[in-house]
Amino acid sequence: MISTDPSIWIAAFFTVTIMSYAFRDNPLFKFAERTFIAAVIGHAVVMGIDSLRQFGFNKIQAGNIFYVIPILLGITILARYHSEYYWISRYGMAALVGIGVGLQIRTVPEANIVSQLTKAITLGDNPLLGVFTALTTFTVIMHFTFTTKKIHEKPQNVLPVVGRYLMLIAFGAAFGNTVMTRMNLLIGRLIFLLRDLLGLMGA
């Protein structure tokens, strides 16, 4: 049974127009693209105002006046478009940069260094294999040294070069492995078109 739900028809229209780009750029794709960008921006405003309410005004109302500070910092961002006082917005930006950097540098030592090093030196049930994987990590780190010319000179450059080839093997495998995940997504959209819209698939 072909669907009579307008929501499904609109969704199907956008599904087909987006797919059509793969074949050729066309006015319908352009229409879908602009609709998409506009919808996303509209949605961002809706969610933005909601978080302003949730994290800002509600907290101030509850008596936590400290939340006036981020609101003031936020207002400074609006100064960006003023030709003379644009620099005021740097105050808000600075807070964002500080937050971004702070959140990153505080977690990477544990998550990306300590835990990864631990993983690298954990030998597991098969010590020989453990040594192999540790060496793999070893050579890859060597590949990523920048200011140590000596490491990248013959004959010791065999380490970073081996690291490079191991990386290529890793990337090839990851590439092949992802094909399945990606195909699943397309299949999902086709199931939507064939079953939900056209009613062509059996149970």
Place this chain on the structure above:
Amino acid sequence: MIAEGMISSFVILILFFILLLVLIQQSKKGRKFEMKHLPGLDAIEEAVGRATEMGRPIVANPGLGSLRTGPVTIAGLSVVTYVSRIAARNGTKLIVPVADPEILPVVDEIVRTSYNLEGMSEDFDPDYQIRWLGNNQWSWTAGLQGIAEREQVAANIMIGSFAAEAMILAETFARVGAFQVGGLTNTYQIPFFVAACDYTLIGDEMLAAGAYLSNDPEQIATIATEDVFKIVFVGVIVVGVLLGLVGSDLMIKLLEM
């Protein structure tokens, strides 16, 4: 006191900071650190030159991240700064796509400054050059697909944070014949840039781009700091594995402190 299990990472962070300051001081006193060549970054200037000859635009893409994504985005913005300077100097058409509204004003300022500094401020055209494509990875990707095809982009420099759209972007720009330099830290997506771009800056290389392009000795001193730690970590791996082979988990215990 320091939270349980975080002593080792705190020590790493503090030691890194101290060594960084020491090496910056040394470079101020004249110690030189030289960086190995990163062909991907060296190729940018040539790519811009080719685009100029063809009269086709280049895209300098700082990725999906926001300022709160931190270093990856900051590195991406450094590359946009560099590319926009060259583009302004050569009179190349430049397009900078933006996803997150936080970096929209930053990109505006970066490009404007580049054109001012090169004395080309009348060439600055924010309507054409700066495109906000929505803070959703897919609206942004759709917008970029539109740009690739309609503007016949000649070079695509995408260095920043990229997610699942990496494959679409790399293929779409390859199909219009654009010369591509990619750079990202997201391990899931690196294979796609490696497969489809002319040059790819992998992980750390991409984060070093800002320092590399600046050619500023003090910034390169911070890269040397990284290298010292890399060699130490390589040592940790060797010692840890040797200890493991004789049945000791001392190193793991140390790391888990």
Place this chain on the structure above:
Amino acid sequence: MSEEGFFNQLERIPRELIYAVLLIGLCYVLVYPVGLPIKVSGETKELYDSIEELPDDSVVLVDIAFGAGGMPELGPAFTAVMHHLYQRDLRVIVMTLYTEGPQMYDILVVNKIEPESSYDKTYGVDWCFFGYNAGGVTTMAELARNMRILETDYRDTPLDQLQVMEGVEDYTDVDLVITFSTSSGGISSPADWVQQWATPYEVPMACVVLKMMIPTVSPYYGTGQVDALIPGAGASAEYELLVNRPDEGLASTDALSVAHLIVIILVILGNIAYFGKGGGIAT
């Protein structure tokens, strides 16, 4: 046509043709499935058993950490596992830290599984849904210590008035966490769950993730921090078989085979063309 010309064409198969073959091949096999045999893997059986072995009235916390983008791969697996949970007499608490989570819940649980009519279950008694909560990992960590930091469910009913939440205060009352995740960090990734729940409190943990995420999560599986780990792709078909609810997962299995075969054939053709034109292996 000369030999050279033939290989030239073979090297330049128009992209449009590749896309068309892919589309037609997939559509055909979706409408007329071949019904290739399926083998249930050990990992899938492990997740099935870990749910099957839960005593009646156990509390299962289900985390929706995917949005529309992850739906094609994780949706079928989520649906199959939820069917299993409803087939048993368990208390199911569904939560999400993804903004699109509530939509996924509506589409898959409310409209698709329809627990009321399919299994005679009652909302608030047999299961509940917390709705979207901001804060990502922070909220996840808080929940382990105190579930009541969320005052209401998604219908704004106070949690204290939900029968299913009776006696569920913190991690000690949860018998199994199942996360369906596309996240590689930050919002609600398997690693976050391991760090915030499984490692400190030893709460049994099952992860259903994108196929491509398996290598990243499998170290936790190896160490036992994660008790069951399956990919959405492939495993959903197997799970549908186990719970006897054939659906999208099974329907897409044939399509997956066809898609892969097309890619394999393309790669072979590309190489025939390359060598046919006299291309060699450069060093």
Place this chain on the structure above:
Amino acid sequence: MSVMIKKQIPLVIAFIVGVILVFEWFIPTNLGDAVGTGLRESGIIINSFAIMAGVIGLYLNEIRKVSLRRDDWQYSVWMLLVVSLFILIGVPFGYESTNYQWMYNSILMPLGATMYGSISFYIAAASYRVLKFRSVQSIVLLIPAMILILGNTPMITSVWSGFTDTGGWIMTNITQPVYTGIMIGVALGTLATGLRTLLGMETGWLGRREEGE
């Protein structure tokens, strides 16, 4: 003086905020916890204002394009309509309201899901274009890729699991340790870039520069 307010103070703000977040993380105290949460939520609040600033800019630009009848001005009209529609329904009624959900499910969701799904086309075309016995490097990429593709094909795995096992072995014993190495490098790069930023050495985010800055 002016450089002080225009540049130095923002740099100091970034530095202090960053340092607070670091110490709050490693040395947990109740006060630090509260300040940390406050800072993270501040980020969300400031981001909301960045969205507002972006949207105001968008309205001004698009209205100008329409009034000047620039190329494609019709698309500008349409974009303004769509943005306004989402805002007019989403803000007063909330994003959980039925009408908003309807718009979300029939416009945003299928668009996102289809874009995501269209990766399949590109990955098939890229496989054909890239996976060739062209050089040693491309062979090293090709062979593991093919093993994994074959090992993920249900039709093949139900008959013979050799490819799946080999593929799994490569993923666990090569890909994983390689990623470990890359991640350690990225972590150090993050620290270096982050500290450069906090120390005021990477100042791209400050935007416009003037004499004396």
